[in-house]
Amino acid sequence: LSAGVLEITYNNPAFDTIYQEDYKASLSLKNATLDVRARTCFSDVSVSAFCSEKYRSSVIKINSDFAEKVACEITLKNWGSRTFGHWYAQINRDASVRLDDTDCSVTGDTVYIKRNLNGKVFCTALYAENGIKTAVNKHSAKVITEKSAKHQNTLILTVAVADDFAAAVNLANERIELVKADIDKVYSEHISDWHKFWDKSYIQL
Numbered sequence: 001l002s003a004g005v006l007e008i009t010y011n012n013p014a015f016d017t018i019y020q021e022d023y024k025a026s027l028s029l030k031n032a033t034l035d036v037r038a039r040t041c042f043s044d045v046s047v048s049a050f051c052s053e054k055y056r057s058s059v060i061k062i063n064s065d066f067a068e069k070v071a072c073e074i075t076l077k078n079w080g081s082r083t084f085g086h087w088y089a090q091i092n093r094d095a096s097v098r099l100d101d102t103d104c105s106v107t108g109d110t111v112y113i114k115r116n117l118n119g120k121v122f123c124t125a126l127y128a129e130n131g132i133k134t135a136v137n138k139h140s141a142k143v144i145t146e147k148s149a150k151h152q153n154t155l156i157l158t159v160a161v162a163d164d165f166a167a168a169v170n171l172a173n174e175r176i177e178l179v180k181a182d183i184d185k186v187y188s189e190h191i192s193d194w195h196k197f198w199d200k201s202y203i204q205l
Contacts, residue, residue, distance in 0.1 A: 011070060014043040014064070
């Protein structure tokens with residue numbers, strides 16, 4: 001079951017390997033943080049991300065510089081999950097099964113994609129600090145920033161499961177508001193939790 005796909009693009013070959021002058025992607029096990037930097041003759045893009053277990057949310061920070069003004073386009077989408085009854089022997093040939101139970105909406109600075117489960121529902125919510133939010137269709141939404149040579153944006157992503165959609169949306173909003181209130185505190189707690197985890201293990205970092 002897919003909770004969705006998040007894509008960040010600039011309509012610019014910022015991550016195209018053929019244009020890379022400098023590229024670095026690292027996952028810090030000590031701090032459980034992902035850092036990516038890609039520098040080309042067109043751009044210099046840095047992305048930092050972590051997932052807070054306490055707040056059940058991912059935080060993504062984007063900083064970028066471009067040689068000319070561009071718009072940042074962020075897409076959250078969920079096209080559904082194919083049904084596989086029992087490995088490949090019982091594939092349902094009807095590709096429409098379980099692909100039509102999705103709904104997308106926008107409220108304020110947050111986009112929501114909601115789906116039914118067996119007896120439960122879930123909501124994938126994405127908050128973006130900057131950009132115009134638009135529901136493209138019932139499967140996807142876009143966040144598009146104004147054209148600029150410099151971009152800074154903070155994204156908060158969470159998936160909430162509940163008995164009904166109203167409860168799932170409320171839970172997602174509660175998490176986002178808690179994280180928004182003090183992202184530095186959330187990150188400090190995240191680092192502290194992982195340091196405690198490694199201290200209890202046999203692995204030394």
